[in-house]
Each structure stands twice: as C-alpha cells, then as structure tokens.
Amino acid sequence: MSYLWKRTLLLTGATLLSTSIAYAQTPDLSDPPPIQGEVITENLGTHTIRVGLGLAETSPLYISTRYFGDILAERTEGRLTVNVFPNSQLGDDAQMMEMLQTGTLDMTIPSTSPATSYVQELAVFDLPFLLPTREAAIAVLESDVALGLLDKFEGTGIKAFAYHENGYRQLTNSVRPVESPDDVAGLDVSGLTIRTMENPVQLSIWQALGANPTPMAFGEVFSAMEQGVIDGQENPWSTILTSNFHEVQDYGSETRHVYTPFIIMMSERTWNRLDPAYQELVQQAAQEAAAYEIQLATEYDDWARGQLEARGMQITRLDDEQIAAFQAAVQPVYDQWAPRIGEDLIAEIQQIVESTMAE
C-alpha cells in the first residue's frame, strides 16, 4: 500500500507554512495498519462524507481521518468517499455539532468539553488530574463506562462512535515562566488571561488557579494571542505545535492538568441514509481510525515538545511537588462539580484508573 496521501500531506504542510518558518513536517509516524476485512462489492449507493476538523493538516487527528476515508473507500470500491476539512474552516466544535444536528455536515471529531452541552456526564473528562497516566487514560477511553456515555447522544441527532486521544493539556503563555499556581495568579502583578474551552468546568479550573479565564472557540485562539487579547492557552504539545502557537507564545509549562479526548461522530441524518452494511462499516472504520489516532497522538506528543523547544519556546518541566501544588489549588473544582457530574460515575472512572496502577 503506497499511502500517497502521506507525501501529499508533507507537501501541503510545506506550502502552507512556507510563510511562517521552515517546518520539520511530521515526526516519523507509524504507518496505518493494513486495511482488512471484506470488500462490499454490491452497489449499495454512493455517498461523499464531509468531515470537519478543528485541527490542522499536520495533526494526528487529520492523518487518522484520512485513514478512516481510505478504509471506507477501499472496502466499498470507492462508493463511500470522505472529504476532510481541517483548520475549523467549516466552524468550531460547537458549530459543527449543530451542523450535524441539522444535517448540513456529515461528521466531526470535537473535544468532549463542548460536547457536554449534549451529554452532561462527559464533563467527567474535564475534571483536572483525574487520569494520571496515559495508560490509565486509554483504559478509561476503552471502558464500558466511557463508551456508555457515547450512547447518551441518542435523541440528539448525533451518533457517536469512539474516542480519540487529544492528549494531556499543557499551559503556554507570552508573559512569564509558570512553575506554580502563584505564577498563574500573579500575586503582585495581574493574573494571566487564559483562553479556556467553552465549558463551565474548564472555567472553574482557571478561576481556582487565579487566572482570568476567557472561554473562546479554538479557531480564534491564535489571533487572540497574536493581538494580545489573551496571554495564553492550554492544549497538548502536538496541537500547540501544529497550530503554530509557539510563534506567539514564549513559555510553556508541563502541567498535564487535564486529559479531554475527542469523539468521532456523525449526523443521524447521514447515518439514516446509509445502507445497514455501510453503517456497520462506518462504525468499524471509526474504531480502527480511533486506535490508529491514539497511537499517532502518543508518538507525536513527545516529539512535539522537543520541536517547540527547538523553535525557542522555553518549556518548564514540573516535578511531583510542583504538580501537587496545582492539584491542591484546583480541589474546589471537584467540590463544586462532582455532585453535578455524578459521584458514582467519577468513582467508576477512578476504579479503572486504580486497576491500571495496581498492575
């Protein structure tokens, strides 16, 4: 299999970014698993599936979505094709979910945080320091508890298939190095103005840390930082790199404060137009793309941190004691939100986490 698109991706990346800095394209990522399974040779209709993404063409999310398209095309002799629209060009996460409801977009892969307006329990992922290791996080994503939350989209006009990894979120800003909550709050100087995802738990986290939190759609973050409307934001290293945030952010801190995943989802109207055999295939391909994306995201993240440093971002690593200070500062978030998210749900997730730690 030649994966021509991987080369196309590098070329597109180079062209798009030639106006900023010479870009080292992508890390040496694993090839996608070979496409297996029966090919549907019967003509069950022809469909073009439009997928909108918030992230750039260089992101693991984009690469895995292209793989999703390859699976569908190859297993339907080209009758199902996927067009991917990156860079929030069709809208932000919240807008694209509305477009799924009205049927003006077929698929999107938003963060869980804005999706809590459909399924409130997804806010469990917004709780800070809930998933301490990647191993625990992935065990949670694959658990019946987490998959059960996807069933709760029933009745919203959206069909949710699987989780993808976004990764551990890290703080960046353009003002000062941050080693402690006091550095966020500023004490003698003003607190950092930090963009948060559009979600009340995220807002609480940054309030608890003494920042001035400003909820904002992801697509507006770069220019808000460029114009100095906000001092900083928080996202995984891979997103910080593929969104060129290092061009406007001098400081990064490895806070790993939240692990919010993505959800791959489809408009129910599109779903209902598909033959049951195609429906089954879409569901399968979504899971295969999710597994590949999780692998890519893991490979990408460490590499991205090194790339950011090479491009001049000063990144502060935090030791366990420093992390504990952040954890203590956000305790009020649990007190405020745990009852509303569901104590039982949180306990179930914590149990999965502990089972991975005990191994």
Ligand code: TK8
């Ligand atoms: C992309 C967003 C983004 C998320 C955010 O559509 O908003 O900061 O991390 O990746 O979902």
